[in-house]
Amino acid sequence: MVGLLKTWRDLRRKGVMGINQRNADYILKYxxxxxxxxxxxKVxxxxxxxxxxxxxxxxYAVVRTEREIAKIFEIIDAHDDFVIKPAHGAAGEGIVVISDRFDDLYRTVSGRLLSRNDLSHHLSNILTGMYSLGGAPDQALxxxxxxxxxxxxxISYSGVPDIRIIVLLGYPVMAMVRLPTQQSQGKANLHxxxxxxxxxxxxxxxxxxxxxxxxxxxxPDTRNMVDGVAVKHWDALLHQAASCYEMCHLGYIGVDMVLDKEHGPMMxxxxxxxxxxxxxxxxxxxAARCLQVEEQIRMLKKQGAEENVQDRVRFSQSLMD
Structure with missing residues (x-):
């Protein structure tokens, strides 16, 4: 017990946030x-x-009813590749990524071939809430x-890496890139x-x-060192993530971004x-970084001032200098 207490105190001293602190001081508060x-x-x-x-x-389309499933192929057949997602899905469940076609079949990024009936069945499962939070009826995007x-x-195995940026009251406070592995089957999901x-x-x-x-x-798959990679369009990624504060009115969020080779940063x-x-x-x-942001906001309020998105990003980056 003494050892656990010491560990807890050491983590608190280093500014590490635990789940109870996250829930009480940030999610419930903001x-x-x-x-x-x-x-x-997601829609x-x-x-x-x-x-x-x-x-x-x-x-490309949003499927809201069973009747719409039969008509959806008129839309998706105009595209060689696409992604199907549950609107209320979580942890990557229910997502199907189609990379190309083989005759009248659809090939997933893992190489599996799906028929129209397979896709129709999957869309139907999404609508019934198989992948949604709480099992409620859903929509397919x-x-x-x-x-x-x-x-x-x-430094990545197949799939598409994504970038998670934690934003507190419009200030980016921490970021990471999630890299697919063979074990994750090409998905950027830590779990x-x-x-x-x-x-x-x-x-x-x-x-x-x-x-x-x-x-x-x-x-573990490429055997290459993961550090030292300069992320392109970094300022634009931070700017878009910080802008999500005004978009959703939530004070403590994780914004998931990607870098598309043709279109650049996307949320x-x-x-x-x-x-x-x-x-x-x-x-x-x-916790340490969040406290610095909260102190900055308190100081601005005393001065009767506020910062725009660019100012907030600049302040966040100054914390690392």
Whole structure:
């Protein structure tokens, strides 16, 4: 017991945030329940993002009823590749990524071939709520398939890496890139075996990372070192992530971004309950940085001033200098 207490005190001293602190001091304090439905619905999130000039993948169609499934192939057959997502899905469940065609079949990124009946069945499962939060009836979003920027090829296995940025009251406070592995089957999902690699907020360069909750320096599949990669369009990524504060009115969020090789930075989704593994990836504590942001906001209020998106990003980057 004494050892556990000492460990807890050491973590608190280093500014590491625990789940209870995250829930009480940040999610409950800054995230009003009335705004949760916006970020829990990918269709609504992206509609609102487009309206605010935040770049998101192009939506090809939204399937809302069983009757619409039969007609949807008139739309998706105009595209060689696309992604199917549950509007209310979580942890990557229910997402199907089609990379190309073979005759009248659809090939997934893992090489599996699906028929029209297979896709119809999957769409029907989405509508019934098989992958939604709480099992409630859902909608299916069909959208542009992101093509990963080549900068991550050396340190990623298949799939599309994504960038998670934690934003507090419009200030980016921590970031990491999630790299697919063979174990994660090409998905950028930490719980399925992807790697989390920290990113220096000021420089936009990758740091060392974590895999299965342990520190690592090399990707287990490519064997290449994961640090030292300069992330392209870094300032634009931070700017778009910070802009999500005004878009969703939630004070503590995780913004998931991607770098498309043709279209640059794109926002995939916003999470109102972001996890804490990003601290392991950065070897740094979230609480310490959040306290600095909160102090900055208190100081600005005393002065009767406020900062715009560009100012907020600049301040966040100054914390790393």
């Amino acid at each position: 995230n009003q329940r009335q705004f949760f439905p916006l970020v829990d619905n 609504l999130t992206k509609e609102r993002a487009r309206a605010r000039g935040i770049h998101v993948p192009q939506a 069909i959208e542009y398939r992101v093509k990963s920027d080549p900068i991550f090829e050396r 399925q075996g992807a790697i989390g690699v920290g990113i220096d907020l000021a420089k936009g360069c990758t740091l060392q990372g974590s895999w299965m909750n342990r520190r690592i320096t090399h990707h 995939l989704e916003v999470n109102a309950r972001p996890g804490l593994n990003i601290q392991i990836a950065n070897n740094a504590g979230l």
